[in-house]
Amino acid sequence: METSCSFLSCDHDDDERSWTMEDYAGAIPRWCPGCGDHAILAAVERLLETEQLPPERTVFVSGIGCSSRFPHYLTTYGFHGIHGRALPIATGVKLRRPDLHVFAVMGDGDCCSIGAGHWIHAVRYNVDMVALMLDNGIYGLTKNQTSPTTPQGHPSNTQPKGSHLMPLNPLSATLGVSNASFVAQTADWMPAHVYATIAAAFRHRGFSFVRILQRCPQYTDDLFQEAVRNPNLVEMLVHPDGVDAPELEKIFKNRRVHDPKDLDMGRHLAEPFDRIRLGIFFRDESRQRYEELRHQRIHTAQERIDRLNEEFEKYAV
Amino acid sequence: MSSSSPVVTKKARASKDAAGPVVIRVPEHTVEIVSDSGEGAQKCGQIFGQVSAKMGNGAWTVEIIPAEIQPPARSGPGASGNRIRIGTQPVTNWGDAANLVVAFNEQALLARHELEALHEDAIVLVENRWATHDDDDIRREWTTAMEVLGKQDYRIIPVPMEEQCLTVTDNPRRGKNMFVLGMLAWIYDRDIELIRDAIRQSFRKKAEAVARANIELMELGYRWAEANLDFRVEVPIEKPPTPMIVLNGNQALAMGAVAAGMDLCAMYPITPATSVSHYLGEIFEDFGGIVHQAEDEIAAAGVAIGASYAGKVAFTVTSGPGLALKTEFIGLATMTEVPLVVLDVQRGGPSTGLPTKVEQSDLLAALYGQPGDAPKVVMAPATIEECFHMVVTARRIAELFRCVVMVLTDANLATGVQPFPRPQLDPRWQAAPPDLRPVPEGVKPYDWDPASGLSRRFIPGQPGGMHTLTGLSHDEYSHVGYSPDVHERGCAMRSRKLAVFQTTLKPPGVYGDTKGDLLVVGWGSTKGAIEEAVDRARARGLRVSSLHLRILSPLEPGLKEIFSRFRKVATVEINYSDRLGDPYITRENRRLGQLAWLLRAHTLVDVDCWTRVPGQPLRPKGILEGIESMMPGGHA
Secondary structure (H helix, E strand, O other): OOOHHHHOOOOOOOOOOOHHHHHEEEOOOOOOOOOOOOHHHHHHHHHHHHHOOOOHHHHEEEEEOOOHHHHEEEEEEEEEOOOOOOHHHHHHHHHHHHEEEEEEEHHHHHHHHHHHHHHHHHHHHHEEEEEEEEOEEEEEOOOEOOOOOOOOOOOOOOOOOOOOOOOOOHHHHOOOOOOOOEEEEEEOOOOHHHHHHHHHHHHOOOEEEEEEEEEOOOOOOOOOOOHHHHHHHHHEEEEOOOOOOOOOOOOOOEEOOOOEEEEEHHHHHHHHOOEEEEEEEEOOOOOOOHHHHOOOOOHHHHHHHHHHHHHHHHHHH | OOOHHHOOOOOOOOOOOOOOEEEEEEEEEEEEEEEEEEOOHHHHHHHHHHHHHHHHOEEEEEOOOOOOOOOOOOOOOOOOEEEEEEEEEOOOOOOEEEEEEEEHHHHHHHHHHOOEEEEEEEEEEEOOOOHOOOHHHHHHHHHHHHHHHHOOOOOOEOOOOOHOOOOOOOOOHHHHHHHHHHHHHHOOOOOOEEEHHHHHOOOOOOOOHHHHHHHHHHHHHHHHHHHHOEEEEEEOOOOOOOOEEEHHHHHHHHHHHHHHOEEEEEEEEOOOOOOOOOOOHHHHHHHHEEEEEEOHHHHHHHHHHHHHHHOOOEEEEEOHHHHHOOOOOOHHHHHHHHOEEEEEEEEEEOOEEEEOOOOOOOOOHHEEEHOOOOEEEEEEOOOHHHHHHHHHHHHHHHHHHEEEEEEEEEEEHOEEEEEEOOOOHHHHHHOOOOOOOOOOOOOOOOOOOOOOOOOOOOOOOOOOOOOOEEOOOEEEOOOEOOOHHHHHHHHHHHHHHHHHHOOOOOOOOOEOOOOOEEEEEEEEHHHHHHHHHHHHHHHHHOHHHHHEEEEEEOOOOOOOHHOOEEEEEEEEEEEHHHHHHHHOOOOOOOOHHHHHHHHHHHOOOOOOOEEOOOOOOOOOHHHHHHHHHHHHOOOO
């Protein structure tokens, strides 16, 4: 009998192929020089190589925006979708094919503005995937409009006198959703930490939300400038179950032990603070995953016919 | 039982002697049951329709639905119920007017009268408790209504429904519908065991005692009718030659999806489409299927596209406002050539419009709703049987042509019940399991056959096939195109597929003579009513024929040639169009029905239209008037 394991049966444990970082590279990125996305792409390629993910069983889904060009720059399966809607597509992929490794790549406008509804619900579904939110605090591709994470007062083409509102806090918002299972933050200017964070996200079974603070040299180069220059403005959340990036210990002296199991503390730490906090705010492997709850055995054509004929009986004349 | 003996107005009551009741023997009869919302007239009507169909009568049911769950009691607009037209032969539409009406209050009855829903000599059975109600206002309303109704040729029979129900239940409001069902069962001589089964089935999720109490009420109604009514109606049954099943349109869509081997339905609740998912929710897991209730209409489309992209074709089901929200995603599926089936159960629009009521106004939105050129297949079943088979076809076309297929049904088909020949299921209807074999070297993600635009898609898991789909304009490698010819070529390849699909279609048949004065063109659920009107018109000597379209995009071939054989062509639609003679309306600025626009654009024929948007199915009588008004050189 055919079961859904037929997908899983293409088990690659005995796969003798191996892949280098170059094997995962796709088209040449067209991001601006100095854009933080380059470093994030490199960290992702490193993850793919380290985990030796078969390219054909790896899917990157994205929305629209600078960061959403991501899948084009990789040689895996990819789906460059529409603005704000990476998560529904990615949910459909994983629901249908739990055997695939699914990544969703979004920008801050994508995730927190036009796609905010999907974001909240994707957290609740807790479908196993890595969701990377590349947050540069601005709409870049459409040339400098205020995003939900633009700091108050920061001018843009749509709000030239400065952003009117307090920015939305993506970490607090995610941590506030029931069934959240993995919430982390990292920053593009420390590649080792980016790598370690997305590696932890990948290993987590559930919806892993990673906000990556990302520099935009065009429109928000001031946003993280001070933090880039002054490591004291960064606070690392550390724990044996947290992100492990020992090479950073010497540079970033502000270290705070935070057990990712502690949701209350995670929420507290996610609140605005005079330092940028990086690390895992919360992780819980025990949360229910939607694709598991909804998993169905695949039925043969004949099984379906037999069962449908039974159903017809109820309505027979 | 003296107090509950029927009072007969207008017409003398036939004496109830030893010979028994007068039997009215007719080839067809139309029943309406109307109540306040929540009193269960719909359930009563559904069971009556189902059982009639199961016994072998032709049947067509239409729900009379208020938009609110609990509209004010005893209000005309709040009337809720069911019309059931049964016949010896198959019934193809809901007819003109009801021959027998059961009303739970006189206001619902009055509303139906004002909507001309009653045949001029209809028999009316109406709850009589309002005549003697404690509330002066209610008594006055009863008297006023009866004065109006009494002037008609109806035969009105007040029935002590509540009084009777109180003999077996404390809460007659929740049992009257079963009493009425029992009355109808006696009047029409329905198989009482089938009725009992249907009641049990209906209450299967509740305690057994509930079904028992309802059966008791039904039997009470049966006995009361037997003891008190002086007429019965016989619609002779001719057993159909093939095995039949009885479904409503939304059940047929759901079963069609199962028969097509689809196993993921992503949806968001919207009337009148939701019951597809209710029914699927009950059975789908038995087939390995999932109903995913998404966070919104947009996400439902996205999940379906993601699932289709990663394997077998998935589908989403919606209605007008939901279709509007899914627009961008439908464009994405078209652009990336991810197969997708969209079931749209149309209701009245624009905006929230008429949530529970029928219209055919999503046609042009379905065809042209996307920005840019977004060719897709659009098809529309005319019957409940076609609802089933068209989903099977839609899945295959979506897969073969790597395109979006939209199936447009409507609120009329969704809730109507019809018997039809039981489908002989074929394993070839079902999607094959995904093929995860390696992609041969050199095959491109859009390996377009330059003549047809057709290409094979490959899915995640297939080694060697890695590529990134994109909604941006792209070449056959799915690389974003930056040169002018890339977009031109992509558009051509996607469009060409429709032309190829059209070559597989035959010209539609003409109902009636293949030439004449007027050709009426319709689509969707109006087929039966149009053909009945055409029959009547031809009986009056008018040279009228009709043609019914199932495929709206690409249009079925040969239309221009068929049209050329008639002096005039006109559509009949449940859509809005301006009427000549209305203020400001001229031949130049007149806005036409959606199908009329479409046919004019495609054929350059001066297609006229007769359209109405009453929020209910068209009646043959109305269409006949439309035909007469449109006859070339005729009455106008």
